[in-house]
Amino acid sequence: MGTRHFLTLNDLTPDEFKQLIVRAGELKQMRNAGEVYEPLQNHVMAMIFEKASTRTRVSFEAGMAQLGGHAMFLSSRDTQLGRGEPIEDSARVISSMVDVVMIRTFEHATVETFARYSRVPVINALTDDYHPCQLLADMQAYHEHRGSIQGKTAVWIGDGNNMCNSWINAAALLDFRLHICCPEGFEPMQSLLEQHADRVRLFRDPEEAVKGTDLVSTDVWASMGQEEEAKAREKQFTGFQVSPALMDLANPDAVFLHCLPAHRGEEISEDMLDDPRSIVFDEAENRLHAQKALLEFLLVN
Known part of the structure; x- marks a missing residue:
């Protein structure tokens, strides 16, 4: 088998996805117990950031260190990725010196091209189209609190963005239903909606979308790179705020997720993050554990 990459959730089989969720929980328990586990000694990860992030950098850098390896931070000022040097040349050179590459960037084609010419695993830590690492943490959080998500119904409220696209992939792989509630013009990829029409429903009314669901998730209305649209989007997303009152329409044991950072009041x-149904901060911590499981899967297995 050739080099395994993680560019979308579809790079995993359903069984591998479930295995990662379980393994992430085991690694979390090991860390909480103070157990030292360092299978990645003498391994180096290049972390290429064209988009900044708090959680992504801290979780990958800390995770690599805890597994006995080293993470090298490269900002957009530190690389020639896509500027002056073709991506394929950067991929050939960087992958000849490290053991794994994590990329957080804008165009999804960037990670696809990099992976095509890389001799080591490439991890998509976010593109404009997908955010698969976040879904590993999200599914771990749900599993910890409620068990298997198979057969359940989740709802995504807000922009049909990269997170929403990855939620669709997760629904297909883990066999749950997904309600997507967004204003007109903010739908996720049409190809994904068509491909998974058997399990994905589109809504315009948040109250209707949330009724009887088991999990409610949302994200900021204006993502990185959309700052100039923020004011206009506030008006377009009026009525799409998640609150405890909206959560009351979901099933009694429903949980709330948000990938953070959150804009309270938007x-x-x-008060939503402090609601007892919110498992957002467990979800955020799980970026560390889920990504450690992913690194182990790609480099040790």
Whole structure:
């Protein structure tokens, strides 16, 4: 088998996805127990950031260190990726010196091209189209609190963005239903909606979308790179805020997720993160554990 990459969730089989969720929980328990586990000694990860991030950098850098390896941070000022040097040349050179590459960038084609010419695993830490690492953490959080998500119904409220696209992939792989509630003009990829029409439904009314669901998730209305649209989007997303009152329409044991950072008073009410149904901070911590499981899967297995 050739080099395994992780560019979307579809790079995993359903069984591998479930295995990663379980393994992430085991690694979390090991860390909490103070157990030292360092299978990646003498391994180096290049972390290429064309988009900044708090959680992505901290979780990957800390995770690599805890597994006994080293993470090298490369900002957009530190590389020639896509500027002056073709991506394929950068991929050939960088992958000849490290053991794994993590990329957080804009165009999804960038990670696809890099992976095509890389001799080591490439991890998509976010593109404009997909955010698969976040879904590993999200599914781990749900599994910890409620068990298997198979047969359940989740709802995504807000922009049909990269997170929403990855939620669709997760629904197909883990066999759950997904309600997507967004204003007109903010739908996720049409190809994904068509491909998974058997399990994905589109809504315009948040109250209707949330009724009887088991998990409610949202994201900021204006993502990185959309700052100039923020004011206009506030008006277009009026009525799409997630609040405890909206959560009351979901099933009694429903949980709330948000990939963070959150804009309190916009896509969520001021008190939503503190609601007992919110498992957002467990979800955020799980970026560390899920990504450690992913690194182990790609480099050790």
